[in-house]
Amino acid sequence: MCGITGIFDTRGRRDIDRAVLMRMNESQHHRGPDESGLHVEPGVGLGHRRLSIIDLSTGQQPLYNEDQSVCVVFNGEIYNYQELIPELLALGHVFHTRSDTEVIVHAWEAWGGDCVQRFRGMFAFALWDRNRETLFLARDRLAVKPLYYALLPDGILLFGSELKSLLAHGALARDIDPLAVEEYFALGYVAEPRTIFRQARKLPPGHTLTLRRGIPVAHPKEYWDLRFSLDNQCSMEAACAQLDDKLSESIRLRMISEVPLGAFLSGGVDSSAVVALMAGLSAGPVNTCSIAFDDPAFNEAEFAQTIASRYQTNHHSELVASDDFDLIDTLARLYDEPYADSSAIPTYRVCQLARKHVTVALSGDGGDETFGGYRRYRLHLMEERLRSAMPHSVRRPLFGLLGRVYPKADWAPRMFRAKTTFQGMGRTSVEAYFHSVSILRGPMRSELFTDRFRREIDGYSAEDVFRYHAGRADTDDPLAMIQYLDLKTYLVGDINTKVDRASMAHSLEVREPLMDHPLVEWMATLPSSLKVRGREGKFLLKKAMELRLPQDILYRPKMGFAVPLARWFRGPLRERVRQAVLGPRLAATGWFNQDYLRHLVDAHQSGASDYSSPLWTVLMFEAFLRNVLDAQPTDPVAMVAAAQAPR
Template structure:
């Protein structure tokens, strides 16, 4: 796992400043503390920070082909590289190392832009081909590894593994993008390809970008997408057997390492499945790491210990205090742009713990999206049955009026919050799902945004992110559609972003067996009743795990990796919340109606409403602004 950076002259062959490129690379030193490498030639500069995992002796980057006409800087792992080497050798390519990185340069020579279609892994890389005067950028299918880019004010093209790489360049346009602010307050992140800054973008997952000197920058090109066909007629027994085979293969590939390796173990189904499979594939004990909480309402450590004891792992646990909120400002600096998932705190802590014992950790991320594990999926399907019973033209005015008139009951379980249900039934499926996952819903965003900021938005609504992806989903099935939306938005913008930054902050590589793209494709072909059956999510996955995991792990209510925000904001963080959200930084941004922010704080702290998630989202935005984000709307 590494960090990449670089500059490309789109028109000429200027010599780039070594000091500038070094600064751009060094701001992500944490991603690769083992070694640093550079390549300079007229019009091109490549930089690399290395965290040594495979081929410790000869895997340095930038890495070149035989005649040094092709160079690559690469972040990630190509898990199937060993099977590609003999194929490329048969085509005449000569390998000088045993690293997966060298496969990329030879695959480019053999297959050109289509090389990425042969790679199985998590990756973001930039490849320079001198003979073709071409810079080629690529990102893995599910966006596990990040890649930022932008055109600087001097006309040069810059790229890097983190946004801070571009921020180190004095030519970055750091005006805040109002549309990114709208997306952030709806979703908790600026959705791909947008970033918080007008001058920077993220390369979409499953896309490549090919730049040729002297030619305009083209649109990025998709090379992969997942199709939810739901047409596999497989029986339950056969599906269980095939899933076990696929899971074992995915995890076996991700256990290749020349450094200490282990796994996160939360006590949930996904991480427990990964650990049980690793134990089956390992000759010795698996290293496992868990975070416990001193608040029983958030603590899953007893279930993690149950799995650790069953498989006799080398288990490491640390307890996080329920008032572990000192990371707020550190997280803002870590993510470079506003990011609102409060589980970033325990994720940071479990990565910190894991790095004391291993350099590579396997995670269970991605399981909920593909197996159908989120509780919100079952609720969405229940609501969809009601939507299907009445045309939208009747539902929208009738249930819209009921949703407006009915009192809000934050204290009640969602199934009894009639206001939320009425609002969902009044919408179409995509809009209803967007409404259900929004942190600040449309009405609340309208209240907290200032009139001047709403004019800057020009009517833009973050719902358009979901509409755009739904238009590419090629399915009208309501469950498949929202699984597709999550794979394109929440998994990438929230989960993968959280894990990448938290792990890389500690120079820890995290691998993702449940996001193996052949596994994701296979699961997308299965019928829905193998994912959700009755009120049981992850039906197939749990059935396949019954022989290897306790029922108490498989069939208990999902807890999640949460922190007690509501209590923090009425207790130990009470004064900080009020001071920051009603202070000068927020007022000077021009984004907010300050009276509305004051009302939100008052209502939450009095106990009249639970605004914990919106308040956290606002806190992280304030922390971003205070840490150096310029004002919105071109200030």
């Protein structure tokens, strides 16, 4: 796992300031503390920070082809690199290392931009081909690894694994994109391809960007998308056997490492399945890591211990205080843009624990999206059955009225008692799903933002992100549609972002067997009834794991990786949240309705309402303003050092 960065002159061969490139590279020291490397020639500069995982002795980067006309910097892992080497040797390529990085160089020479189609893994890389005068950027299919870029007005292109490397250049304007702010307060993150800054973009998942010297205009090109065909009619028994095989292969590939390796173990279905299969593939005990909370409502430690004992793992667990809220400013600096998933706190802590024992950890991330595990999926399908019973032209006025008039309808059947359900029934399927996952829903954002801000976004809504992806989903299956939406939005913008930054803060590589793209593609061929059946999510995964995992692991209620925000904001963080939310920094933007902010704080702290999620979202935006937007760009290394400081 590494950090990459670079500078490219799209217009010519202007000299690259080596000191500036080094500053950009060192801003990501935490991503690769083992080694650093630069490549500089007229018009091109590439930087790399290395966390050594494979080919420890000869895998340094930048890495070159035989005549050094092709150069690459790479973040991630190509898990099938050993399969590609014989094919490339047969084509006449000569290898000087045993690293997966060198496969990228020779694959580019052999197949050009189509090389990414051959790679199985998590990756973000930049490749410079001097003979073709071409810079090629690529990001993996599910965007496990990040890649940011910005084309400056003078034709200079900047790129890097984190926004902080672009900021370290010094020329990137720190102008906030109001459309990104709208997305953030709806979703808790800024959705791809936008970033919080107007000039910068994220390379979308499954895309490449090809820039040729003298041709400054270039647009990302998609090389992969997921199609839910749902046409695989195999039996339950056959599906369970195939899933077991595919999971085992995915995990086996991700266990290739020359440094200590282990797994996160929360006690949930996904991480428990990964550990169970790892144990069957490992010659010795698996290293497992979990954190316990001193608040029983959030503690899954006993379930993690059950799996650890069953498979006799080398289990490491640490107790985290339920008042572990001192990471707010640290997280703001790590994420570089507003990010409001409070589970970033325990994720940061479990990565901190894991790094004491291993350098590589396998996780269960992606399981909910791939196998259909979120509770909201089941609720959405229930609503969909009702929506399909009457036309939208009837539903919208009828349930829209009910949603406004009946905040609490105890007289109705149970599934109709919630105001949210009434509102959802009046919407289209995509509108309803967006509404259900929003942190501050449409009416709340209308009250939160001032008239000035609404003029700046000019009618834009974060819902447009969902409409765009829904238009490309190529399915009318209700579950497949929302799985596709999550794969394009929540998985990328929230889950993968959270894990990448939290793990890289501790120089820990996290691998994702449940996001193996052949596995994801195969699951998309299976009917939705094998994913959600009745009130049971992850139906197929649970059936496939019944011989490996106990019933009380497979079929217990999902807990999630949460923290007690509501209690914090009425107790130990009472004054801090009030000062931040009602303080001068937010007010200075002119974007927020101060009366509504005061209502959120007062109503929550009095116990009248639970506004913990909206308040956390506001709190983290204020922390971003102070720690990133207002930070001096002259010393990025100090910024990162502060972010890494023990807490």
